[in-house]
Amino acid sequence: MASDDAEREATGDGIGEASAAVGDEASEQAERDRVAWQLGKSHRKVDAMERMRGVTRYTDDLKLPGMLHAKILRSPHAHARIKSIDSSAALAMPGVFAVVTGQDFKIPYGIIPWTPDENALAVDKVCHVGDGLAALAAVDEDTANAALRAIKVEYDVLKPYFDPEEALKVRDREGTINPYSRKGNVSKHVLLEFGDIEAELARADLVIEGEYFFEGTTHGAIEPHCALAHVDGGGVLTVWSATQVSHYLHRELAKVLELPAHKIRVIQPPLGGAFGGKSEPFDLEFVVAKLAMKTGRPVKLLYTREEVFYAHRGRHPMKMRHRTGFTRDGGLLGVDARTILDGGAYSSFGLVTTYYSGQLMCSPYIFPAYRFDSTRAYTNKPACGPKRGHGSVQPRFAMEIQLDKASVALGLDPIELRRRNAIKAGEKTVNEFQVGSSGFLECLEKVERSSGWVAKRRELPYGRGIGIAGSTYISGTNYPIYPNEMPQAAVQICLDRSGRARVFSGANDIGQGSNTMLAVIVSEELGIPLEDIRVLSADTDLCPVDLGAYSSRITLMVGNACLDAAQRLRRKVCESVAKRWGVSRKRVTLAGRMAIDREDPARHVDSAQAFQWAEADHGLLGETGSYNTPKDRHGEYRGGTIGASPAYSFTAHVAEVEVDAETGLVEVKTIWIAHDCGKALSRKIVEGQIEGSTYMGFGEALMERHAVDPAHRGVHVGPSFLDYRMPTFLDTPDLEAMIVEAPDANGPYGAKEAGEGPLHSSIPAIANAIYDAVGIRLDRLPFSPQTVLAALRQREERERAGQLAPHKPADRESRRSA
Amino acid sequence: MSPAAIMLSMTVNGEPVQVAAPPHWTLLEVLRYRLDLIGSKQGCDKGDCGACTVQIDGVPQLACLTLAIHAEGRAVTTVEGLGLLAGGVHPLQDAFDRHTAAQCGFCTPGILLSAEALLRKRGREVSRAEVCEALAGNLCRCTGYTKIIDAVVDASRVMAGANTQEAGRGE
Numbered sequence: 001m002a003s004d005d006a007e008r009e010a011t012g013d014g015i016g017e018a019s020a021a022v023g024d025e026a027s028e029q030a031e032r033d034r035v036a037w038q039l040g041k042s043h044r045k046v047d048a049m050e051r052m053r054g055v056t057r058y059t060d061d062l063k064l065p066g067m068l069h070a071k072i073l074r075s076p077h078a079h080a081r082i083k084s085i086d087s088s089a090a091l092a093m094p095g096v097f098a099v100v101t102g103q104d105f106k107i108p109y110g111i112i113p114w115t116p117d118e119n120a121l122a123v124d125k126v127c128h129v130g131d132g133l134a135a136l137a138a139v140d141e142d143t144a145n146a147a148l149r150a151i152k153v154e155y156d157v158l159k160p161y162f163d164p165e166e167a168l169k170v171r172d173r174e175g176t177i178n179p180y181s182r183k184g185n186v187s188k189h190v191l192l193e194f195g196d197i198e199a200e201l202a203r204a205d206l207v208i209e210g211e212y213f214f215e216g217t218t219h220g221a222i223e224p225h226c227a228l229a230h231v232d233g234g235g236v237l238t239v240w241s242a243t244q245v246s247h248y249l250h251r252e253l254a255k256v257l258e259l260p261a262h263k264i265r266v267i268q269p270p271l272g273g274a275f276g277g278k279s280e281p282f283d284l285e286f287v288v289a290k291l292a293m294k295t296g297r298p299v300k301l302l303y304t305r306e307e308v309f310y311a312h313r314g315r316h317p318m319k320m321r322h323r324t325g326f327t328r329d330g331g332l333l334g335v336d337a338r339t340i341l342d343g344g345a346y347s348s349f350g351l352v353t354t355y356y357s358g359q360l361m362c363s364p365y366i367f368p369a370y371r372f373d374s375t376r377a378y379t380n381k382p383a384c385g386p387k388r389g390h391g392s393v394q395p396r397f398a399m400e401i402q403l404d405k406a407s408v409a410l411g412l413d414p415i416e417l418r419r420r421n422a423i424k425a426g427e428k429t430v431n432e433f434q435v436g437s438s439g440f441l442e443c444l445e446k447v448e449r450s451s452g453w454v455a456k457r458r459e460l461p462y463g464r465g466i467g468i469a470g471s472t473y474i475s476g477t478n479y480p481i482y483p484n485e486m487p488q489a490a491v492q493i494c495l496d497r498s499g500r501a502r503v504f505s506g507a508n509d510i511g512q513g514s515n516t517m518l519a520v521i522v523s524e525e526l527g528i529p530l531e532d533i534r535v536l537s538a539d540t541d542l543c544p545v546d547l548g549a550y551s552s553r554i555t556l557m558v559g560n561a562c563l564d565a566a567q568r569l570r571r572k573v574c575e576s577v578a579k580r581w582g583v584s585r586k587r588v589t590l591a592g593r594m595a596i597d598r599e600d601p602a603r604h605v606d607s608a609q610a611f612q613w614a615e616a617d618h619g620l621l622g623e624t625g626s627y628n629t630p631k632d633r634h635g636e637y638r639g640g641t642i643g644a645s646p647a648y649s650f651t652a653h654v655a656e657v658e659v660d661a662e663t664g665l666v667e668v669k670t671i672w673i674a675h676d677c678g679k680a681l682s683r684k685i686v687e688g689q690i691e692g693s694t695y696m697g698f699g700e701a702l703m704e705r706h707a708v709d710p711a712h713r714g715v716h717v718g719p720s721f722l723d724y725r726m727p728t729f730l731d732t733p734d735l736e737a738m739i740v741e742a743p744d745a746n747g748p749y750g751a752k753e754a755g756e757g758p759l760h761s762s763i764p765a766i767a768n769a770i771y772d773a774v775g776i777r778l779d780r781l782p783f784s785p786q787t788v789l790a791a792l793r794q795r796e797e798r799e800r801a802g803q804l805a806p807h808k809p810a811d812r813e814s815r816r817s818a
Numbered sequence: 819m820s821p822a823a824i825m826l827s828m829t830v831n832g833e834p835v836q837v838a839a840p841p842h843w844t845l846l847e848v849l850r851y852r853l854d855l856i857g858s859k860q861g862c863d864k865g866d867c868g869a870c871t872v873q874i875d876g877v878p879q880l881a882c883l884t885l886a887i888h889a890e891g892r893a894v895t896t897v898e899g900l901g902l903l904a905g906g907v908h909p910l911q912d913a914f915d916r917h918t919a920a921q922c923g924f925c926t927p928g929i930l931l932s933a934e935a936l937l938r939k940r941g942r943e944v945s946r947a948e949v950c951e952a953l954a955g956n957l958c959r960c961t962g963y964t965k966i967i968d969a970v971v972d973a974s975r976v977m978a979g980a981n982t983q984e985a986g987r988g989e
Contacts, residue, residue, distance in 0.1 A: 044915045051923030052911045052930065054857015054897035061856035220959050222861040222869050223924045272859070272924030273959050305862040511922025511960050684918040688965055692921065695962030721866035721957060729950040732963050 037591040038524040039749055042684040045516040046530055047509070051270065059226040059242045059269045064298035067228070068097055068137040070291050071144040071301070072283060073151050074310065075126035075133055078160035078380040078714030079177065082124060082153065085134055090150040095139040098294040099151070100287060102133060108180060109252045111280035111385075113482045115187075115347035117180040118383075120256055120286030125158070127177055127345030128380050129714045130310030132283040137291040137299045161185065162710040164319075164342040164377035177345055177378040187343045187376040188354040190639060194362075194430045195369030200334035204325030208405045211321050213780045214394035216342070216706040217699075218314035219387055220726050223272020225308060227285045228300040229292035237293065238265045241285050244274040244508045245548030246538045248481065252281040257289055268538035274510040275696070276386035279550050280348060282311055309719035313385030314706055316353055316376070317342040318394040324402040330410055330417040332403075334369035335361065337395060341376040341384075348385035350376045352642060356391025359643030361399055362429035363472040364440040364650050365421040370430045381708050382716075386550065388696060389473065389759045397781070400469035400764030404771065413457070414468050414768065415448050418652075423472075425742065432635025433644050437752070439676030439742030440470065443652035446674035446738045451654040457772075462808040463659055465773025469764035470652045473757030474645035475678075475747065476553025478629040487626035489557040490544035493522060493565045495573075495621035499593065499608030501526060503535045506546030507558045512755050513685040514554045518562045520681050521748060525566035526573065527590025528607050544624070552753030555681065556646055557627050559748035565625025569614075572621065576614040577605065630746065647744035649757040650676040653694065653765035655733075659773045664789030666702055668733040668766055676740040678752035683739070689754040690737035697762030699727045702783050775807025828889045830855070831899025845889050846870045846881035849896060857897035857927045861957075868956035871928030872896050878932045880955075897927035900934060909980070910934055913973035914966070921960030929956045933970045937977055944974040 050056045087099040102123035110116035122133040134151055138144035161167035161177060167185040170176065176184050201207055227241040237259060243249050246266045254261045271278070284301045291299040303311065319340040325333035339357050343350045358372030387393075407414035423429065425438045447468065448454070456466045480488055492504040501522050509515040515535040522533050536542055546558060574588040577595040581588070587598050595610035597603040615621050634644030654672045659665075673694050680686040703725040708714045718724050737758075743750020767778050776791035798804040806812060823838040830853060837852045846863075849855040849872070861869035863882050870881040873895040874888075900908045910930050913919070920926040936944060936952035949970045950963075958966060 042916075042918070045918060045920070048918070048920045048923060049907070049911065049915050052897070052914055052920055052926050053901050053907070054855070054927050056923065057856060058859070058924065060860065061850075063854075221922070221924075222867055222957060222959050223859070223922065224861070271922060272861075273922040275959070302860075305864065305866075511924075513918075513921065684965065688918050688921055688961055691962035691964045692960050693962075696959075720864060721862050722864075726957055726959065728955075728957065729953045729963050729967070735962050735964050737964075 036524060038520050040680055040683060043516060043520060043530055043682045045513055045685070046519045046533065046535055047270065047515055056270045058223060058272055059228060059240050060302050062228050062240055062269065064228070064230055067298040067300055068139060068291070068295060069141045069144050069301070070135055070137045070288055070299050071141065071148050072132040072287060073134040073148045075122070075129060075131040077126060077155055077157050078129050079158040080126050081156040081158060082122060082126065082133060083156050084154045086152040087134060090136055090147040093147050093150060095143040096147045097137045097297065098291050099134060099136045100290050100294070104290055105256055105286055107256050107258070109256050109281065110347050111248060111349055111481065112347060112351045115351055117178050118346040120283050125179055128382050129708065130382060131345065135287040135291065137295055160380040160714055162379055162381065162708065162714060164340050164379050167377045167379050168375065177380055181378060185378040187347055187378050188351050189375045190354050190358065191373045192358060192431070192639060193371040195334065197334045197336050197369040197371040200369040201323060201325040201336065204333045205328040206326045206406060206409055208324045208402050208409070210398065210402055210405065211779060212398040212401070214318045214397055215781050216315050216317040216384060217387065217704045218309060218312055218706040218724065219275040219277030220724065221273030221275055221277055224303040224305055225278060225282055225284060225311060226302040227288045228298060229288040230298040231292050231296065236263055236265060237289055238267065239285055239289055240267045240269055242271055242278055243268050244271065244278040244510045245280065245550060246508060246540055247506060247545050247547055249281050249285060250540050253285065253289060256286055265541045268508050271508065271510045274549065275388045276390060276550065277313055279386055279548070280313065305721065306719045309716050309724065310382050312344070312382035312706065313348050315387040315393065316384040318357065320395060320398045322398045322402050324406065326406045326410065328410065330406065330412045330420050332365050332367040332421040334367055335399070337361065337372040339372065339374040339395065341374060342379055342381070343376040344379055344381040344383035346383035348383045349390070353386065353391040355639050355642040357395055359431060360392035360474070361395050362431045362433065363423045363435060363648060364470050365418070366423045366427055367421065367430060380714055388693065389756045390551065393760050393763065396471050396760040397764050397767070400761060401767055401777065404467070404768040405777070415444055415453065418468065418470050419444055432640060434633040436647050436746055437678060437742040437744035438650055439740040440650040442740045442742065443650050443674035443676055444470065446740060447652045447654040447672045450736060450738065451656065451672040453654060456656065461811040463661060463773055465659070465769040465771065466654060466656045467765045467768025467772055468652065468654050469761035469768060471757060471760035473649050473753060473760065474551055474643065475556040475647040475649060475753040476629070476645055477551050478631060478633060478644045478646065479641045480547055487561065487628045489546055489561040489627040490624060491518065491558060491562040491565050492544055492622065492624045493569060495526070495569060495611045497608065497612050497615060499528060499532060499606065499611055501528060501533045503533060503562065504543045505535065505537045505558060505562070506543040507554050508538045508549040510549045512549070512689060513682065514549065514558065516685060517555055517559060517681055521559055521562045522566050525563065525570045527595065528593055552756045555751050555753060556747050559751060560627035561625040563625065563748045564627065565623045568623040568625065569621060572618050573610050573614045576617045577610050580613055646746035647678060647752045649752045649754065651757045651761055653761040655762065655765040655769040657766060657769040657773055659770055659788065661774060661792055664785035664792065666770060666783055666788060668698060668702070670734040670736060671698065671762060671765065672736045672738070673758055674738040674740050675754060675758045676742050676752070677754040678744045678747045679741050679750035680739050681749065681751050686739055686754045687737045690758040691735045693756065693758035694735050694762045695727060695732055697759040698733060698766065700781065701763045701766045703727060703731070705782055826886055826890055828891065829893040831895060831902055839886055841887060843886050844882055845872065845884040845886045845894070848886040849881060855896050855898055859924050859927060861924065867925070868928045868932070869925050871931045871956060873931050873935060876935065878935045895931065897930055900930055908934070909976045910970065910973045913969040913976065917965045917969040917972065919961065919965040919969035925956060925958045929953060929958065929966060932956050937974050940974070941981065942974070943978045944971060946971060
């Protein structure tokens with residue numbers, strides 16, 4: 001990107017070029033070195049104040065004349081064939097307008113084009129408790145709920161499978177959960193090997209073997225899923241949805257409803273959080289669309305909180321077995337990982353998750369051999385999908401505890417062990433991903449220093465501990481979900497005579513601040529403040545296609561596209577000003593709502609005047625910008641593109657904990673986080689992503705558990721915010737976020753992702769701190785008091801049997817005597 | 819179909835309001851569906867998340883667990899009123915904006931009303947621990963809470979400063 005622009009600057013393309021020809025190189029350098037007037041500062045977000053004043057309309061805040069309310073009938077069985085559905089009594093009730101069932105949605109879909117294995121409503125069988133099978137539209141929610149109860153369904157109940165390994169053994173059709181599966185209950189299997197893992201483990205001085213279990217967790221966005229549909233007089237269907245991927249929703253609606261894409265408009269209103277939980281189409285969007293088409297009225301559906309838990313698509317439970325080899329001085333030789341993923345009833349993103357469970361483990365440490373063998377099983381549970389840190393948070397937990405065990409066995413400081421193996425800028429991972437920039441070493445150094453690591457490792461008493469972990473993540477994936485050669489991101493910018501800019505972007509701002517990120521780039525390039533920039537996003541009629549908010553792609557990809565368009569406009573504006581002043585274009589800079597003569601700063605005009613001159617010269621000022629990913633940064637093997645990214649972020653976490661050995665209660669005091677985001681375009685927004693990610697990992701480590709209960713036919717163990725325990729203000733530890741900037745050549749101004757990476761290592765850092773505190777290895781999540789107590793008892797027994805030396809004996813001894 | 823509506827009278831954001839609604843409706847339903855005050859959010863509809871927090875006679879309450887008839891004759895303040903009553907933008911809203919304390923902003927209205935009650939009650943600069951205690955009933959899933967605590971403490975400082983100035987002028 002940067003070199004492209006330099007080239008464009010150098011070749012030039014317009015007015016003022018002749019006078020700029022001399023001394024071009026020097027002025028280009030000046031251009032590159034110009035003082036950033038917006039980058040890296042903290043900004044008021046472009047859309048926060050109206051949200052805080054209660055003015056912003058989220059999806060459920062929209063209301064249209066004649067609007068009906070829809071509800072979905074959900075299965076009480078985990079696995080059953082549908083014998084019949086009789087909705088005649090419901091349809092006859094006053095106030096009920098229409099009913100739909102699976103028969104209205106016979107075309108299967110799937111967010112991954114290779115695995116279309118679900119229907120908007122179940123056609124022949126239901127595959128988990130909460131699976132939708134019929135829906136209706138009525139005059140209000142109460143009427144709709146009453147009518148649902150009047151729908152009669154006859155089921156043929158089948159044996160449910162809740163354990164993935166048991167499900168994988170099933171070979172017969174009857175026990176095959178997913179109606180479209182051709183391989184029994186194997187949803188996806190990936191086996192990849194790089195280098196000679198057996199040879200490396202054989203020559204290792206130390207091989208650590210461990211088994212880990214990551215229980216599922218869910219997103220918990222405070223806004224429940226909601227959709228509203230309306231068909232206009234011209235037959236255009238508009239769907240407003242609380243989605244984070246308008247474009248894929250658009251595609252799937254067209255497919256399932258058999259409508260041409262240009263007859264559908266998808267709008268994502270301001271969104272109340274997503275975290276991956278709104279990354280694919282859900283039953284409600286198809287249902288409101290079909291009901292609106294049937295009734296000719298607008299139809300809205302808002303999930304109850306309980307429905308959100310059953311819709312799920314959250315983190316996969318994973319059972320992981322790792323063998324990790326080391327030299328005696330801590331050099332990492334290889335990792336051999338076997339993983340079972342519990343996928344639930346449908347594929348969702350599962351094909352990608354299965355790859356991610358292995359592909360994203362080959363950094364931030366470099367090692368010569370790797371094998372992973374991951375199998376995703378269908379089970380009779382709500383489908384799992386992507387949650388912040390898609391697919392790689394679970395194996396990161398295993399990996400980082402393995403490293404910690406090695407550091408204890410080798411008598412090495414765990415930070416030192418990580419430092420010795422850290423991947424460096426320009427290196428290639430064993431699975432052939434090209435790493436551009438890396439600030440990992442600086443991340444380690446920052447958390448080591450700020451946490452007081454060295455002293456605390458020595459001095460913390462029994463019951464207090466400190467732990468480290470590191471991680472890496474992608475800044476988007478090099479390949480889109482469906483293969484095509486079009487840009488991965490595109491932005492259109494228009495300038496107007498009043499000195500304002502309008503930015504049209506298909507990207508979904510889900511609260512992470514991507515609209516503000518775009519405004520910062522436009523502001524930086526065009527010299528106008530954020531309040532003069534209007535970002536219109538995520539409306540398929542008005543905005544260029546963007547692939548959406550997933551895999552931490554927006555800052556790098558959409559940012560690059562925006563920079564492309566903004567720089568074209570900048571050149572036009574600077575040329576027009578330069579022409580009027582009779583100076584070279586390179587002498588003109590834009591900042592502070594002005595065009596300024598760099599060499600004579602007293603000469604300046606306001607932005608509106610500059611834009612008017614440019615409009616007079618060029619006609620209406622509008623430019624588009626596009627970005628496509630480099631296609632040469634991955635290995636040439638099947639699956640080699642999955643997980644390959646233009647740039648990788650790096651994170652290190654240090655957690656300090658206190659463990660109450662009487663109750664098993666773990667209190668996390670502070671987490672120090674250093675995250676390499678390449679370049680922080682807007683400082684507080686980046687810090688907010690680091691803090692929010694770390695908080696989410698903390699919740700997963702200690703409190704959260706998304707599971708169904710086999711003893712109760714597969715109902716959710718607690719589908720509410722009371723039972724699914726997300727950390728409150730009182731639970732959350734102090735979070736010390738530190739930004740590290742190792743600029744990447746592929747990022748806009750060097751920027752990489754910050755939204756997902758800083759979640760990963762918070763969990764193992766806590767696990768490793770618990771070990772440091774009381775000497776127990778927790779290999780199952782979450783670390784509930786019961787789990788901790790059981791592990792403490794087990795350790796005591798082994799100590800009594802003489803199999804283990806006491807943990808922190810000196811401290812315990814001194815306390816006993818005191 | 820819903821039972822026959824009843825007529826409710828209350829003061830909402832300083833204005834007297836008369837509104838007809840079914841007797842089983844919650845205050846949240848009346849605010850959102852009858853008065854179009856959509857700033858109060860429905861996150862769980864069962865009192866777990868705090869996104870619907872409003873003030874009744876100055877005390878934070880969960881509008882989703884409060885029957886509308888409970889507010890009969892009382893003064894209800896929603897997030898829309900917070901700014902109005904402060905003549906535009908409340909110092910809390912300004913502090914939240916400066917600290918990027920709202921990411922998706924869905925929980926923010928409820929948090930603002932809990933926080934405003936705390937600051938009014940204390941009338942001075944508050945500590946981080948006081949903020950955590952007062953806001954423990956409001957879940958936020960985006961921020962990890964850090965920036966929210968920063969903002970509330972900052973706003974309490976700003977407001978305490980303003981109070982001092984006013985007191986100074988009074989003398």
